[in-house]
Amino acid sequence: MADSPHIVQLDEQNFMQVVVEGSDTTPVLVDFWADWCAPCKSLMPILEKLAIEYNGAFILAKLDTEANPGIAQQLGIRSLPTVKLFKDRQLVNEFMGALPESEVRAFIEANIGPALPATPEETEEDTDDSQVSIAMNLFEQGQAEEARTLLQQAQAEDPENVEVLLSLGQVCISMGDLETAESCLNALPESDRTGAQGLRLAGILELAKESDASISPQTLEAELEKDPSSSENRYKLAIALALAGNIQAAMDHLLKLVQTEPGYNEGAPREKLLALFNVLGDDPLVGQYRRKLFALLH
The missing domain is CATH 3.40.30.10 (Glutaredoxin)
Structure with a gap:
């Protein structure tokens, strides 16, 4: 192709x-x-x-x-x-x-209509963005290794390119290469690191550091069903669900832990909720769950 x-x-x-x-x-x-x-x-x-x-x-x-x-x-x-x-x-x-x-x-x-010729400005912009676009297209098709290779090449050519760093960080997290992902995050200018996309990458990275990819969410759900009082299983399930994209279910489990055992793992459930707020950005769920968290803490 x-x-x-x-x-x-x-x-x-x-x-x-x-x-x-x-x-x-x-x-x-x-x-x-x-x-x-x-x-x-x-x-x-x-x-x-x-x-x-x-x-x-x-x-x-x-x-x-x-x-x-x-x-x-x-x-x-x-x-x-x-x-x-x-x-x-x-x-x-x-x-x-x-x-x-x-x-x-x-x-x-x-x-559809005739093809329109690109302006010089569009041509230059397309050249700048094409490698990232191709890489993320490959990533969405499940070809993470190929995507990482392209993005690393792009980073070598332009080490401070914010889009390249954010995309490479995302791909590396999905592959378990957290060290490279963290280096991408740290390489971002401070304004981008504290912006919405930088905070999202940081939030996903924080979750990934505590995940166990060898255990599926289905297995953890079965374990929690056997022992609903297990804070450890509930916490692991919340992390696994969040990384699988089921963020609302993950936040429900973390809120449950804040309610039943707020001191678990030195307050990790609350910290991970805050990380998920960063991942969600402007999603209306953030306001809803911030109010729930505030009510539990006060």
């Missing part, structure tokens, strides 16, 4: 987010292909070239029908390649077969 933030590999996990929800804001062109399909391999480079040329005017989303047969069946794919265009959560047009570039371009122009 060409390295572009405007080209995405689809699977059953991200189809809804990329194609259905994503088409609310940007048209999504879905290429249904298979490795054994020779016409698919001749069409794919044309679609990738146009996606890069259009520079975000549409997203090219590629679905391997062999790896994801369920989606192909649901959408009635009968031959390959098939290309479907989605806008505002609706299928608006499609074509089948490996069309020549001129016909594919005509299809896109008819449904």
